[in-house]
Structure formats: C-alpha cells, structure tokens
Amino acid sequence: xxxxxxxxxxxxxxxxxxxxxxxxxxxxxxxxxxxxxxxxxxxxxxxxxxxxxxxxxxxxxxxxxxxxxxxxxxxxxxxxxxxxxxxxxxxxxxxxxxxxxxxxxxxxxxxxxxxxxxxxxxxxxxxxxxxxxxxxxxxxxxxxxxxxxxxxxxxxxxxxxxxxxxxxxxxxxxxxxxxxxxxxxxxxxxxxxxxxxxxxxxxxxxxxxxxxxxxxxxxxxxxxxxxxxxxxxxx
Amino acid sequence: xxxxxxxxxxxxxxxxxxxxxxxxxxxxxxxxxxxxxxxxxxxxxxxxxxxxxxxxxxxxxxxxxxxxxxxxxxxxxxxxxxxxxxxxxxxxxxxxxxxxxxxxxxxxxxxxxxxxxxxxxxxxxxxxxxxxxxxxxxxxxxxxxxxxxxxxxxxxxxxxxxxxxxxxxxxxxxxxxxxxxxxxxxxxxxxxxxxxxxxxxxxxxxxxxxxxxxxxxxxxxxxxxxxxxxxx
Numbered sequence: 301x302x303x304x305x306x307x308x309x310x311x312x313x314x315x316x317x318x319x320x321x322x323x324x325x326x327x328x329x330x331x332x333x334x335x336x337x338x339x340x341x342x343x344x345x346x347x348x349x350x351x352x353x354x355x356x357x358x359x360x361x362x363x364x365x366x367x368x369x370x371x372x373x374x375x376x377x378x379x380x381x382x383x384x385x386x387x388x389x390x391x392x393x394x395x396x397x398x399x400x401x402x403x404x405x406x407x408x409x410x411x412x413x414x415x416x417x418x419x420x421x422x423x424x425x426x427x428x429x430x431x432x433x434x435x436x437x438x439x440x441x442x443x444x445x446x447x448x449x450x451x452x453x454x455x456x457x458x459x460x461x462x463x464x465x466x467x468x469x470x471x472x473x474x475x476x477x478x479x480x481x482x483x484x485x486x487x488x489x490x491x492x493x494x495x496x497x498x499x500x501x502x503x504x505x506x507x508x509x510x511x512x513x514x515x516x517x518x519x520x521x522x523x524x525x526x527x528x529x530x531x532x533x534x535x
Numbered sequence: 536x537x538x539x540x541x542x543x544x545x546x547x548x549x550x551x552x553x554x555x556x557x558x559x560x561x562x563x564x565x566x567x568x569x570x571x572x573x574x575x576x577x578x579x580x581x582x583x584x585x586x587x588x589x590x591x592x593x594x595x596x597x598x599x600x601x602x603x604x605x606x607x608x609x610x611x612x613x614x615x616x617x618x619x620x621x622x623x624x625x626x627x628x629x630x631x632x633x634x635x636x637x638x639x640x641x642x643x644x645x646x647x648x649x650x651x652x653x654x655x656x657x658x659x660x661x662x663x664x665x666x667x668x669x670x671x672x673x674x675x676x677x678x679x680x681x682x683x684x685x686x687x688x689x690x691x692x693x694x695x696x697x698x699x700x701x702x703x704x705x706x707x708x709x710x711x712x713x714x715x716x717x718x719x720x721x722x723x724x725x726x727x728x729x730x731x732x733x734x735x736x737x738x739x740x741x742x743x744x745x746x747x748x749x750x751x752x753x754x755x756x757x758x759x760x761x762x763x764x765x766x767x
Contacts, residue, residue, distance in 0.1 A: 477600020481593045484615070488582075488589035491622035495582040498629040502575050505636035509643050516647025520654045 305425070310510045312427035320411025321423050326434070327404025334397035341390030348383050351376060371462035375455045378479065382451025385490040389444035392497040396437045399504040403430070403511065410515050418522045424511055433503040440496030447493060450486035454479040549752060550663035557649030558661050563672055564642025571635035578628030585621035588614050609700035613693045616721055620689025623728040627682030630735035634675045637742040641668070644749045648756070655760055662752050671741035678734030685728025692720035 303317040315321070323331075355376040362369045407424065414421040457479035464472050552558075560568065592614035599607050645661060652659045699713035 474600055477596065480600065481596045484589050484593035484596050484618075488586040488618050488622055491626065492582050492586050495578060495622075495625055495629055498626070498633065499575060499579060502571060502629065502632045502636050505633065505640060506571065509636065509640045512640065512643045512647065516643070516650055520650055523651065523654045 306422075308424075308514060310424075310427075310514045311429065312424050312510065312514075314514075315423045315425060317421050317423070318415075318419075320408070320415045320421050322411065323404040323408050324426065326426075326430075327400060327407065330397040330400035330404060334394050334401060337390050337394035337397055341387050341394060344383060344387030344390060348380060348387065351380065351383070355380070365466075367463050367466050367468075370466065371459045374462045375459040378455040378458050378483065379451055382448040382486065382490065385494065386444050386448050389441055389493060389497060392494065392501070393437060393441055396433070396497065396500050396504060399501065399508065400433070403504070403508060406508070406511050406515065410511075410518070414518065414522070422514075422518055424514060427507055427510065429503050429507045429510070433500045433507060436496050436500030436503060440493045440500060443489060443493030443496060447486050447490035450482050450489065454482040454486065457482070549665060549748060551660050551752075552663050553658045553660050555653075555659065557653045557659055558645055560642040560646060561664065563668070564638050564645065567635040567638025568642060571632050571639060574628050574632035574635055578625045578632055581621050581625030581628055583625075585618050585625060588618040588621060592618060603706050605701060605703045608703065608706070609697045612700055612717075613697040616689055616693040616696060616717070620686045620693070620724070620728075623689075623725075623732070624682060624686040627679060627686075627728070627731055627735060630732065630739065631675065631679050634671070634735065634738055634742060637739065637746065638671075641742065641746055641749060644746070644753065648749075648753050652756070652760065655764075657760055657763065660756055662749060665745055665748055667741045667745045667748065671738045671745060674734045674738030674741060678731045678738055681731030681734060682728050683731075685724045685731055688720050688724035688727065692717045692724060695720065 303315050305313055305315055307313045355373060358369060358373045358376070362373050411421055411423055457475050461472050461475040461479070462468050468476075592611055595607050595611045595614070598604070599611055649659045649661055695713050696717035699709040699711075699717060703709045
C-alpha cells in the first residue's frame with residue numbers, strides 16, 4: 301500500500317494512506333509506563349515519610365547522645381531531599397507518560413474516524429516537539445538520579461565527620477566542607493531536573509494542541525467532502 | 536429561590552451561548568497562545584541561572600572550609616540564598632508555561648468546535664466562560680505574582696547576608712542584626728514562594744476541570760448534531 305507524505309501548517313508533516321496506522325511504539329510504552337511511574341513515585345515518597353519519622357525519633361535521643369546517633373541523624377537529613385525529589389520526578393514522569401498516552405489515543409481515534417468516513421487517512425508524523433518532550437523527560441529523570449548520587453556521596457561524608465566524636469573533631473572539618481560543596485551542586489541540580497520534566501510537560505501540551513488543531517480542520521474537511529490538506533484554523 | 540440554590544445552579548450548570556459564526560479566542564486563550572513559549576524560556580533561563588550560582592557557590596565552598604575568609608564567606612552565603620531564589624522563580628515560570636499551554640488548548644477546542652458546527656450548517660454553540668476558568672485566571676496571576684515577590688525577598692535577604700559577613704573577623708563574627716534580618720526574610724520568602732507555586736498548581740487543576748467541561752459539552756453537542764442530521 302502506497303503512503304505519501306505532505307507538509308502541514310501545524311508544525312509536523314503527515315502520512316497519507318488508506319488505513320489507520322494505530323499507535324506508535326512510544327505511545328504503547330506510555331500506555332503501560334504511567335502506572336509504574338506513579339506507583340514508584342508514591343512508594344519513594346512514602347518511604348521518605350517513614351525515614352522522616354525514624355529521623356525524628358533519632359533526633360529526640362541525640363541531644364545529648366552518642367556520636368553514632370548524631371552521625372545517623374545528620375546522614376538522614378542530607379539524604380532526605382535527594383530521595384524526595386526523586387519521588388516527585390517519578391510522579392512528573394507519570395504525568396508525562398499519561399500525556400503521551402493521550403496523544404496516542406488522539407492518533408488512534410483520529411485514524412479510525414478517517415478510515416470510516418474519508419477516502420484518505422491523514423496521520424501526523426512525530427513532530428520535533430514530541431521528540432523534545434521525550435528528550436526533556438529523560439534528561440530530567442537522569443538529572444534527578446545524578447542529584448541523588450551527589451546526596452548519597454555528601455551523606456557519606458557527613459557521616460564520616462559526625463562519627464569522629466561528640467562534638468565532632470575540628471581537624472575533620474574539611475570532610476564537612478566536602479559535603480557542603482557537593483550539596484551546593486546537588487541542590488540546584490535537583491530543581492533543574494524537575495524543571496526539565498516540567499518543560500517536557502509543556503512541550504507535550506503544545507504537541508497535543510497542534511494535533512487537536514489538525515484534527516478539527518481534518519473533520520471540517522471530511523464534512524465538506526474534501527481531501528485537501530487543511531490550511532489551519534489560525535489558532 | 537434562595538441564594539444558595541442560585542449559587543449551586545450557577546456552579547453546576549454550564550451557560551451556553553448560541554451564535555451564527557465560530558467564536559474567536561478569548562483574551563486569556565490568546566495570551567496562552569503567545570505566552571507559553573516566553574514563560575518556558577524564562578523558566579529554563581532562571582533554572583540555568585540557579586544552577587550556575589550553585590556551581591559558583593560550590594567552588595567558593597571548597598576553599599572556605601579549609602581556611603576562613605570573610606569575603607568568601609559573604610559570597611558563599613549570598614550565592615546560597617540567590618540560588619534558591621532563582622530555582623523557585625524558574626519553577627514558577629515553568630508552571631505558568633504549563634498554565635498558558637492549557638489555556639491554548641482550551642482556545643483550540645473553542646475555535647475548532649465552533650468551526651465544525653459552522654461547517655455542519657447548524658447554530659454554533661459555545662460554553663460561556665465557566666467559573667473554573669475564572670478561578671484559573673485568578674490563581675495563575677496571583678501565583679506568579681507571589682512567586683516573583685518571594686524572589687524579590689530572596690534578593691533583599693542575599694544583600695543583607697552579604698553585608699553581615701563581608702567584614703567578619705572570624706566564623707562567628709557576623710553582624711548579628713543584618714544576619715538576623717536576612718534569616719527572617721529567608722524564613723518568610725521560602726514559604727511565600729511555595730504558596731505561589733501551590734496557587735499555580737491549583738490553577739492548573741482548575742484549567743483541567745475547565746477542559747473536562749468543554750469535552751463533556753462538545754460530546755453532547757456532537758451527539759445532538761448527529762441526531763439532527765439523522766432526523767433530517
């Protein structure tokens with residue numbers, strides 16, 4: 301079956317064929333992945349809640365307490381934000397996958413309607429904004445993992461500092477300095493990761509808007525019995 | 536009719552406007568069409584700025600814990616506050632970009648739905664702006680302003696903390712009054728900026744509720760058009 305390609309005013313080109321093509325591989329992945337992402341996000345956040353309760357319990361015994369208790373407390377304090385932000389990143393990835401799933405549903409539904417009511421099926425090809433969405437989402441999630449790595453490294457340093465004695469040995473202050481330095485990188489990095497995920501969501505919403513514009517114009521063409529490529533509604 | 540009944544009816548029922556031609560975008564939807572990209576870019580730039588300041592802070596911090604220097608300490612503390620201000624501002628702009636992108640989608644539904652009804656040769660029915668859309672507008676604007684106010688307070692606190700440390704003789708010799716003011720300001724600024732972020736998130740929920748109303752209305756309208764066409 302021959303498939304032609306044409307450009308459109310919506311920021312993507314289209315394939316023209318006789319049959320609806322269904323969802324792409326990415327849409328199918330998104331249909332299955334949003335729930336695991338959501339579940340992982342909730343589990344991570346719930347685990348930080350439990351760790352927070354443990355940390356609070358530890359804090360009530362630590363002043364005054366042993367060097368080991370203080371070291372555990374300070375370690376948990378440093379780890380907590382890195383893990384929380386990873387949980388939030390999983391939740392935002394869940395939202396991103398759901399938006400990709402919405403795009404897949406629009407593509408599938410649009411194809412089915414055209415196959416039944418029109419002589420040609422116009423299917424959008426993956427626009428650059430959808431690629432940008434994927435890249436931004438994956439970069440955001442990777443940055444959150446990198447930030448967690450920084451937090452784990454800083455937590456180890458903090459533990460090494462506070463385990464020395466009560467109060468901590470002044471000669472080991474450079475270890476705390478190392479932790480502070482690493483955390484100075486990690487704190488903005490985890491927000492940048494969240495920023496990338498949010499930018500990915502913006503990109504997905506823009507793509508959904510463009511696909512909807514295309515479909516409204518396509519339905520209008522079908523009502524008018526025309527197969528010409530729509531000129532766009534200008535919105 | 537009691538005031539309560541009037542309010543619940545107004546909240547629960549959609550007001551429909553019938554006209555002959557397809558409607559144009561509302562002002563909020565037009566703003567959404569043009570403003571989502573500048574907001575996205577500003578958000579990414581603010582986050583990039585925050586990351587850059589964090590890297591500068593880390594570079595200074597590496598030396599500071601080896602040997603105290605008042606100038607380095609002043610820069611370290613200033614950059615810490617500025618960096619967190621910039622990242623919250625960036626997140627605020629990105630949430631505003633999501634809000635505008637959603638408003639754009641609502642506009643596409645409005646114009647596209649009207650276009651199809653007009654082509655079908657029937658009266659063009661559109662939803663009057665529902666209360667959820669008004670709520671979205673108010674929350675988005677207030678949220679963005681609150682985030683920007685939080686950022687401004689971060690900047691003031693950063694200036695105060697710099698003054699507190701720049702001439703300090705040792706690690707415990709900052710000017711207490713300036714340090715106290717800086718800490719008070721940052722204690723306020725953090726929750727205020729987060730309140731702004733919460734308002735933006737709530738605004739996004741309101742816009743999603745508006746889009747659900749639009750979809751429900753359009754599904755009903757499509758069914759009515761199909762029934763009319765079959766009857767004719």
